[in-house]
Amino acid sequence: MAHPNQFCTFYLDKLMFGVDLLKVQEVIRYLELTEIPLAPRVVSGLMNLRGQIVTGIDLRRRLEMEDRPEGSFPMNVVIRSGGGAVSLLVDEIGDVIEVAEDSFEPPPETLQGKVREVILGVHKLEKRLLHVLDTDKACETSERTESALVEG
Amino acid sequence: MDDLIKEFLVESNENLDRLDSELVKLESDPSSQELLSSIFRTIHTIKGSCGFLGFNKLEKVAHAGESLLSRLRDGKISLTPEITTGLLAMVDAIRTMLDAIQATEQDGNEGYPALIETLKRLQQATQEAGAKPTSPLPASESPRKGSPESTKARKTNAKPPEKSPAETASSPSTESGVSAPHDPPESERRRRSEIAAPSALAPADDAASAPHGHEETRASSAPSETIRVEVHLLDRLMNLVGELVLTRNQITQFSARQSDPNLATPTQQLNLLTSELQEEVMKTRMQPISNVFDKFPRVVRDVAMSLGKQVQIEMEGKETELDKSLLEAVKDPLTHIVRNSVDHGIEMPEQRIASGKRPEGHIKLRACHEGGQVLVEISDDGAGIDVVRVRNKAVERGLITAQQAAHMTEREILNLIFLPGFSTAEKITNISGRGVGMDVVKTNIDRINGSVELQSRAGKGTTVKIKIPLTLAIVRAVIIQSSGRRFAIPQVSIQELVRLDGDSVHSEIEQVHGVPVYRIRGRLLPLVYLSKELKLPKHMVDGKEQDDAANIVVLQADDHLFGLVVDEINDSEEIVVKPLSNQLKGTKVFAGATIMGDGKVALILDVVGLAQSASILTENREYALADKSEELLETESQDHAEKETFLLFAGPDDGRMALPLGLLARLEEFPASLVEKSGNEWVVQYRGKILPLIRLDIVLEERRTRLRHKIKNVEPDPLQVLVCHDAGRTIGIIVERILDIVEDRALIKSQATREGVQHAVVINDRVTELLDIPAIQRIAEENRSLSSEHAEVID
Numbered sequence: 001m002a003h004p005n006q007f008c009t010f011y012l013d014k015l016m017f018g019v020d021l022l023k024v025q026e027v028i029r030y031l032e033l034t035e036i037p038l039a040p041r042v043v044s045g046l047m048n049l050r051g052q053i054v055t056g057i058d059l060r061r062r063l064e065m066e067d068r069p070e071g072s073f074p075m076n077v078v079i080r081s082g083g084g085a086v087s088l089l090v091d092e093i094g095d096v097i098e099v100a101e102d103s104f105e106p107p108p109e110t111l112q113g114k115v116r117e118v119i120l121g122v123h124k125l126e127k128r129l130l131h132v133l134d135t136d137k138a139c140e141t142s143e144r145t146e147s148a149l150v151e152g
Numbered sequence: 153m154d155d156l157i158k159e160f161l162v163e164s165n166e167n168l169d170r171l172d173s174e175l176v177k178l179e180s181d182p183s184s185q186e187l188l189s190s191i192f193r194t195i196h197t198i199k200g201s202c203g204f205l206g207f208n209k210l211e212k213v214a215h216a217g218e219s220l221l222s223r224l225r226d227g228k229i230s231l232t233p234e235i236t237t238g239l240l241a242m243v244d245a246i247r248t249m250l251d252a253i254q255a256t257e258q259d260g261n262e263g264y265p266a267l268i269e270t271l272k273r274l275q276q277a278t279q280e281a282g283a284k285p286t287s288p289l290p291a292s293e294s295p296r297k298g299s300p301e302s303t304k305a306r307k308t309n310a311k312p313p314e315k316s317p318a319e320t321a322s323s324p325s326t327e328s329g330v331s332a333p334h335d336p337p338e339s340e341r342r343r344r345s346e347i348a349a350p351s352a353l354a355p356a357d358d359a360a361s362a363p364h365g366h367e368e369t370r371a372s373s374a375p376s377e378t379i380r381v382e383v384h385l386l387d388r389l390m391n392l393v394g395e396l397v398l399t400r401n402q403i404t405q406f407s408a409r410q411s412d413p414n415l416a417t418p419t420q421q422l423n424l425l426t427s428e429l430q431e432e433v434m435k436t437r438m439q440p441i442s443n444v445f446d447k448f449p450r451v452v453r454d455v456a457m458s459l460g461k462q463v464q465i466e467m468e469g470k471e472t473e474l475d476k477s478l479l480e481a482v483k484d485p486l487t488h489i490v491r492n493s494v495d496h497g498i499e500m501p502e503q504r505i506a507s508g509k510r511p512e513g514h515i516k517l518r519a520c521h522e523g524g525q526v527l528v529e530i531s532d533d534g535a536g537i538d539v540v541r542v543r544n545k546a547v548e549r550g551l552i553t554a555q556q557a558a559h560m561t562e563r564e565i566l567n568l569i570f571l572p573g574f575s576t577a578e579k580i581t582n583i584s585g586r587g588v589g590m591d592v593v594k595t596n597i598d599r600i601n602g603s604v605e606l607q608s609r610a611g612k613g614t615t616v617k618i619k620i621p622l623t624l625a626i627v628r629a630v631i632i633q634s635s636g637r638r639f640a641i642p643q644v645s646i647q648e649l650v651r652l653d654g655d656s657v658h659s660e661i662e663q664v665h666g667v668p669v670y671r672i673r674g675r676l677l678p679l680v681y682l683s684k685e686l687k688l689p690k691h692m693v694d695g696k697e698q699d700d701a702a703n704i705v706v707l708q709a710d711d712h713l714f715g716l717v718v719d720e721i722n723d724s725e726e727i728v729v730k731p732l733s734n735q736l737k738g739t740k741v742f743a744g745a746t747i748m749g750d751g752k753v754a755l756i757l758d759v760v761g762l763a764q765s766a767s768i769l770t771e772n773r774e775y776a777l778a779d780k781s782e783e784l785l786e787t788e789s790q791d792h793a794e795k796e797t798f799l800l801f802a803g804p805d806d807g808r809m810a811l812p813l814g815l816l817a818r819l820e821e822f823p824a825s826l827v828e829k830s831g832n833e834w835v836v837q838y839r840g841k842i843l844p845l846i847r848l849d850i851v852l853e854e855r856r857t858r859l860r861h862k863i864k865n866v867e868p869d870p871l872q873v874l875v876c877h878d879a880g881r882t883i884g885i886i887v888e889r890i891l892d893i894v895e896d897r898a899l900i901k902s903q904a905t906r907e908g909v910q911h912a913v914v915i916n917d918r919v920t921e922l923l924d925i926p927a928i929q930r931i932a933e934e935n936r937s938l939s940s941e942h943a944e945v946i947d
Contacts, residue, residue: 048752057735
C-alpha cells in the first residue's frame with residue numbers, strides 16, 4: 001500500500017501530529033467522559049458518541065508527555081479500529097494537509113523508549129515537522145505498556 | 153462466492169442437520185414411509201444441486217446414498233443398524249465436503265471410495281437377505297407390497313418437488329415434540345391397520361395420505377411467508393433498537409419534567425411502540441432450541457453404540473426459543489452434559505437389569521420458559537452420583553476440609569463437582585459418573601449469565617438444570633451510585649437490598665478481624681465497599697464525607713453471597729449492554745457499559761469478577777483453606793468494634809469457654825442430690841418448674857464412643873449450672889467451673905472446630921470457645937435418644 005499522503009493533523013503541547021486521514025471517522029469537540037476505575041492510566045474514559053460507546057485514549061499519556069494543564073478540554077479524533085471506534089484525546093485540531101511522499105523520514109535513532117513504537121516517522125514540512133502516528137499502536141493499552149508507563 | 157453456491161450451502165447444511173435426527177428416528181420406527189421419503193428427498197436434492205453446480209465427488213457419494221435409500225423406500229430391503237451407520241457416515245462425508253466447498257469452493261480431494269463401496273455393498277447384501285424375509289412381519293409385508301394402490305400412495309409422498317426452502321423452515325415445527333422414543337405399540341398399530349385393510353385398501357390409504365397431503369399443501373403455500381435474512385442484518389437491527397430504547401429513555405425522562413400534555417401523550421405512545429418493537433426485533437433473533445436438541449439423538453446413538461449401551465432420548469419443549477448467540481453458547485455445554493449422561497450416567501444393560509431397571513437407559517431433555525429465563529433440564533435414569541464418595545474425594549484432594557465437609561448440605565457437595573480441581577479426579581469419574589470438564593460447562597454457562605444446578609440420587613439418576621437468560625443485549629439492571637458515579641448491576645445477580653440508617657450503620661456493621669460483615673437473618677454477610685474496591689476517591693458532600701447511611705446490595709456470585717456497600721440505590725432500568733473495547737479487556741470487574749437516560753455512559757458491574765477481585769471467590773473457585781492456628785495467634789485488636797460482656801467458664805477438660813451475658817438468665821448451684829432422672833433426661837426442680845440439665849462434658853465430647861463411660865462418671869458437688877432461655881425453653885447447662893465475667897470486643901478469630909461451638913474468639917488475650925446454645929440443645933436431644941439405647945444395653 002502506498003504511503004498515506006493526506007493527514008488529519010492535531011497538536012499536543014506545540015508538537016504537530018498527523019494520522020492517516022482514511023482512518024479518521026470524525027473529529028469532534030470535547031465530550032463528557034465517564035472514568036473507568038482500575039483501567040489503565042492512558043484510558044481516560046468512555047464517551048457517548050451518538051449512542052456509540054467510544055473509549056477515549058489520552059494521547060499525552062500514551063506518548064509519555066506531561067498531563068494537559070487543568071481546566072483545558074481536549075478534542076476528540078475518533079479513529080476506526082478493529083475493536084470498534086477509539087477516540088484520541090488531543091489538545092487542538094489542525095488542518096487536513098497533503099504531503100509529498102519524499103518528505104518522509106523515519107524517526108532518528110536517538111528517539112528511544114515506548115514512544116518510538118507509536119511514531120512511524122516524520123514528514124518534513126516547510127516550517128515544522130509532522131509526526132506520523134501509528135494509530136493501531138496508539139490505541140494499544142496492553143498491561144505491558146501500562147506497567148512500563150507507571151514505572152517510567 | 154457465487155450466490156448460488158452460498159444458497160446451496162446454507163440449505164444443504166440445514167437439511168443435513170435434519171437428516172441426522174431423522175435417520176436416528178427412522179431406526180426406532182423403520183416402517184415410517186414419511187421419514188424415509190423425507191430423507192430420500194433431502195439426499196436427492198443435494199445430489200441434484202451438486203450435479204448442477206459441478207461438485208462431482210459430492211454427487212457420487214450422494215448418489216450412492218440415494219440408491220440405498222431408494223431400495224429402502226421401495227421396501228426391497230429393510231433397515232439394519234449397519235445401514236443406519238452407513239447412512240450417517242454418508243451424512244458426515246457430505247458435511248465434510250460442504251465445509252470444503254465453503255472454504256475453497258471445491259468439494260475437496262477425498263472421494264470416499266470406501267464409503268461408496270460400503271453403501272453399495274449394503275444395497276447388495278440386504279438385497280439377498282431381503283429375498284428371504286427378514287422383516288419382523290413378513291406376512292404383512294408382501295400383501296402391502298403387492299398392492300398397487302399403496303405403492304402409488306407412497307409414490308405420491310415421494311413425488312412433490314423437493315427443493316423448497318420453506319419446507320426446511322416449517323419442518324422443525326411440524327415434527328416438534330418427541331423424537332419418537334422407540335414406541336412399538338404405535339408402529340405396531342400402524343402396521344396392523346395396514347394389514348387389516350387389504351380388502352378396503354383405498355380408504356386405508358386415503359387415511360394414511362390425507363394428513364400428508366395437508367402438510368404438503370401447507371409447505372407449498374409457505375414460501376411467501378418466510379424469507380432468508382442475513383444474521384448480521386438482524387444484529388444491526390437489534391443494535392438500532394437498542395439505540396432507540398436509550399433515546400426513548402431520555403425522552404421519557406425529559407417528558408416527566410414537563411407538564412405539557414401535548415408531549416406526554418406522544419411520549420407514552422413512543423414508549424409503548426418502542427417496547428413492542430424491541431420485543432419483535434428480539435424475536436427475529438430467536439431460534440428454537442431444537443436447532444441444538446436435534447443433534448442429540450445422533451450424539452446419544454453414537455456414544456451409546458460405542459459403549460454397548462442402550463439409550464433412548466426423549467425431548468420436550470423443542471420449540472422453546474432463545475437468542476441465537478446464546479444458543480451458540482450453550483451448544484457445547486449441553487452436548488457435553490448429554491455425552492456425560494450416556495458415558496457415565498447410564499449403566500451397562502446387564503447392570504441396569506441387575507438393579508431392576510429396564511435395559512435401556514433413558515435421557516430426557518426438557519426446555520421451557522421460566523420467569524424470563526430459559527430452563528433446560530437434562531435428566532437420566534442412570535446410576536446417579538454417590539454423594540459420600542464425592543465428599544471423601546473432595547476432602548482427600550484438599551478442596552475442602554473435613555470440617556467444612558461435615559457442615560455441607562448434599563447439594564453443596566454435589567456442586568463440588570464443578571470445582572476445577574475436582575474434574576481431574578478420574579476415579580470418581582469412573583465410579584460415580586460426571587466430573588470431566590464440568591467446570592468448563594459451568595464456566596461457559598456463567599459467561600452468559602446463566603446458572604447450572606445439579607441434582608442426583610444414587611441409583612435413581614441425575615438431573616442437570618441450566619438456566620439461561622433470554623437475551624444478552626438488553627437486561628434489567630439496578631442503578632447504584634458510589635462516590636458520585638453511577639454503575640449498573642444486572643438484576644439477576646441481586647438477592648435483596650438493605651438500607652441502614654444513621655446510627656445503625658455503626659452498630660450493625662460488625663468486624664471480623666477487621667473485615668466488615670453484616671448480620672442478615674442470623675448469618676454473617678461479608679461486605680465489600682464498592683468505592684474501596686474500585687479505588688474511587690472519597691465523595692464529599694458539602695465538604696464532609698457521606699457516611700450517615702449505607703445501602704447494601706446483597707449479591708450472589710456462584711454459591712456465595714456478599715453485600716456490596718454503595719452510597720445510593722437509584723432505580724431499576726432496562727439497559728442495553730455494550731461490550732467494552734479491547735483497551736479495557738483487562739478490567740474484569742466490569743461486564744460492559746451502557747448509556748443512561750441522560751446520555752452519559754455508565755459501567756455495568758460484573759458480579760463474579762467483583763467477587764473475585766474482592767476475594768469473595770478465589771479465582772479458581774476453590775474453597776479457601778484457612779490456616780486456623782496461625783489466625784488464632786494473631787491478637788491484633790480493632791478499636792471500632794463494640795465491646796460485649798461475656799461469662800467465662802471452664803468447659804470439659806478445663807477448656808476456656810464463654811457465653812454472651814445477654815443469653816444467660818441466671819447462675820445457679822445445685823447439690824448433686826437434687827438431680828433427678830426423668831426418663832433419660834437429667835432434671836432438677838427449679839422455681840416450681842422442671843429444668844432439664846445438659847452436661848457439657850458429654851455434649852462436647854466425641855459423644856457416641858465415650859457416652860457409655862461418661863454416664864458412670866462422678867460429678868462434682870455442687871453442680872454449677874448456667875440457666876439459659878432459648879427458643880422459649882429454659883435449660884440448665886452443667887459446667888465445670890465459673891471463671892469470670894469480662895468485657896471485651898468479640899473479635900472472632902476463627903471458625904468453630906467442633907459442633908456446639910459458634911466460634912473461637914480471643915477474650916482477655918486468651919483463646920476462648922463461644923458456646924452455641926441451639927446447637928448444644930440439638931446435640932443433647934440426639935444424645936437422649938442414644939443414651940436410651942445404651943441404658944437398655946447396660947441393663
